[in-house]
Amino acid sequence: MSQAPINPATALWPNDGLTRVPYALYDDQEIYDRERQRLFMGPTWNVLGLECEIPNPGDYKTTFLGDVPVVLVRGKDGSLKGFENRCAHRGALLCLERFGNAKAFTCIYHAWSYDHDGNLTGVAFQNGVKGEGGMPDDFRREDHGLRRLKVAALAGLVFGSFDARVPPLEEYLGPEIVQRIRRVLPRPVKVLGYYTQTLRNNWKLYFENVKDPYHASILHLFFTTFRVNRLSQTGGIIVDDSGGHHVSYSKLDDQPEQKGDDRDYEAAILRADHDDFGLKEPALLGGRDEFGDGITLQILTVFPNLVLQQVRNNLVMRQIVPRGVDQTDLVWINYGFEDDDEDLADLRLLQSNFIGPAGYISMEDGAVGDFIQRALPGTVGDTSIVMMGGDEAASSASRATETSIRGFWKAYRKVMNI
């Protein structure tokens, strides 16, 4: 049975279409709580990290699924496991470190301990002291394990779900998204480093921003200013059937053959570039066609919290962590491959200047959600307009479209039942 709308805001959704979005969705605590319960802890796959972060048995990392603290651990048999980072006894955080290696997890409060599967294996003073006190005779440890996650991995990316009803990961993603994930994760991965950007806006505003190719050449003026983007580009948008996942990609049209020296590529860019307004140090604009398809930009999202990004040779897994109605942490994990040669490894680092909180083509994304969040007070009953490119949430050859934003709302409304 479907639930009735829980908030007047949702009653304001003008119709069943996807071209209007009520602003009330971005600053409502009831909506936020419902998202935690139905969406993040519901039948969705949430990215939690990279397999290479926990390579050995007993290795663990702490992270978040939605805003729920969780632990991801590699078991003795090498399999991936996950559970809520909360002791079953009194609810204290079980793991405090970001990364570690543990044979068992013991709560610091009363020393209840758990194995890698989250089974409760020990209760301090379970039988009391000198025959006094202790747990009742009918207390059964097997009834008090940690809340477990389903965990699945694809091409080195690790996802988790609290909901046993979630479909198998590849089915959830669909074949086109799976193929595009594999494209940027073809070989064993290594982490190049971490940072987190704190966004002063609701998590959905960031996810919409990432799914919005319309703003790219308008808000982010770096490429236009430095005349890098004048080459006409080809590309497109893929939206999966659920609507929740998308890929936006583009390639430079007149890219030279990449068989020879990487400098050919750089020189070709520079021909379009060398006027008074060029960069003094053009090395940033170099690149290598490492995946062999000429695509220089691929932004991929998986509902509800993954952004997988290729900007030339810079590769990043971004994890969206909601921190309340009006705050979001964006965790950036830059990665490369174990077999990267020295030049390619260095290109990834050099081109990281494009991305992140100080990135030439991404810093604005940190602020624009904040600009919307701060303007919400006057939006009572109002909606935003998402009409660019029509009213559907389908794949598109044009990038002058908001189709992938509509796709997000299609998936969102279904799982939220609003």
Next chain:
Amino acid sequence: MPPVDDDGASGDSNLIGKVTALLADYAACIDDDELERWPGYFTAQAQYRITTAFNHARGLPIGIIDARNRNMLEDRVTALRKANIYEPQRYRHIISVVRLTGSADGLIQAEAGFLVVRTMIDGSQDLFVSGRYLDSIDFSGARPRFAEKLIVLDSDKIDTLLAIPL
């Protein structure tokens, strides 16, 4: 250039004074929004990198900014002035007492802690970042310049964006 003792020259008050003055000028250049002068504090081949204590401790190479020469710093100023969009904001650097940590290849190595308070145009203020400057300074020219400035932030988190350099 005064010689550096084997024990790290931490007793060389003259040299400490020079490094302190350099850092004071450097911070004033940024805080006074004279960014066009900022690249001049670096040698032509200077390395300027902002990282986090977590990455630094684990040897993870990514930078939040990773500039490999002065031209890249000049490009960043051009981008901030002409391309990137961010709300008007100012920094106030508070730099700790300088510690000399060694010398190599004719460069003096120095370390100082810092705080940056960020003030937005609406008057809101926050402690934006704290961290350490790990500097290699070239005193051989007409004025001292940073040959390397590695900025290690104490926290992994950056609030909203990092536009103006640290």
